[in-house]
Amino acid sequence: MFDILHRVGIQAPPLDVYGAITRRDALAAWWTDDTRDQAGDVIHFQFGERGFFDMKVLERVPGSRVVWEVVDGPTEWIGTRVVWDLQAEGDGTTIRFRHQGWREQVDFMHHCSTKWATFLMSLKAMLETGKGRPFPGDVLISIDWD
Numbered sequence: 428m429f430d431i432l433h434r435v436g437i438q439a440p441p442l443d444v445y446g447a448i449t450r451r452d453a454l455a456a457w458w459t460d461d462t463r464d465q466a467g468d469v470i471h472f473q474f475g476e477r478g479f480f481d482m483k484v485l486e487r488v489p490g491s492r493v494v495w496e497v498v499d500g501p502t503e504w505i506g507t508r509v510v511w512d513l514q515a516e517g518d519g520t521t522i523r524f525r526h527q528g529w530r531e532q533v534d535f536m537h538h539c540s541t542k543w544a545t546f547l548m549s550l551k552a553m554l555e556t557g558k559g560r561p562f563p564g565d566v567l568i569s570i571d572w573d
Contacts, residue, residue, distance in 0.1 A: 431526040431540045435547045438519040439554040441490035447554055448493050448511050449484075457549040457559030469498060474562050480504060490515075503535050522547065541568050 437444055447453040451470065455462040461473035468484045482495035485508070493511040497504040507528040514521045526543060529536050545566040553559030560566060 428527070429529040429532050429536065431524075431529070431536065431543055433524040433540075433544055433547055434521065435524070435551055436516065436519055436521050437551045437554050440518075441513045441515050441520045443554060444513050444520045444522065444550075445490050445493065447550060449487060453553075455561060457553040457561050458546050459562040461562075470495070477562075482509065501535070503529065503533060504539075522550075538569055 439447075447457065451462050451464050454470070454472070459472050459474055461475075463471040463473070465471050465481065470482045470484065471479060472482065473479045479500055480497055481499035483498045484493070485496050486492060486494035491513055495509040497507050497509070499505065507526060510525040510527060512523040512525075514523070524543065524547060526539065542565075545560075545568065549559040549561060549565065
């Protein structure tokens with residue numbers, strides 16, 4: 428199994444970062460503007476015609492940790508987990524992000540690693556400046572998957 432790993436510091440307290448990755452309105456402000464709550468603690472993230480991801484919330488520890496499992500979306504994502512570990516550092520928070528459980532290192536994994544980085548920077552911008560870059564206004568990184 429393979430993992431995507433990222434680390435980013437944000438000038439916001441852990442509870443604010445936690446809120447930005449657990450509230451539907453906040454998720455829509457930095458990841459995709461088409462974010463919907465589904466039944467059974469599932470969040471639906473739609474990216475226009477490009478596709479979607481359904482994430483089941485497995486764990487929520489306020490100010491500390493959030494874990495999602497992908498229950499629907501691209502084949503490569505189904506069964507993987509997205510882990511957000513938050514740690515207070517000075518006046519801010521360090522996120523240790525992990526998208527774990529990829530079965531193989533395919534080109535789509537490389538693409539997703541870079542896209543996660545751009546969306547983590549969108550999350551940072553949203554918390555620090557009040558304005559993120561969610562889909563469809565996100566940073567385009569490739570021709571065939573964006």
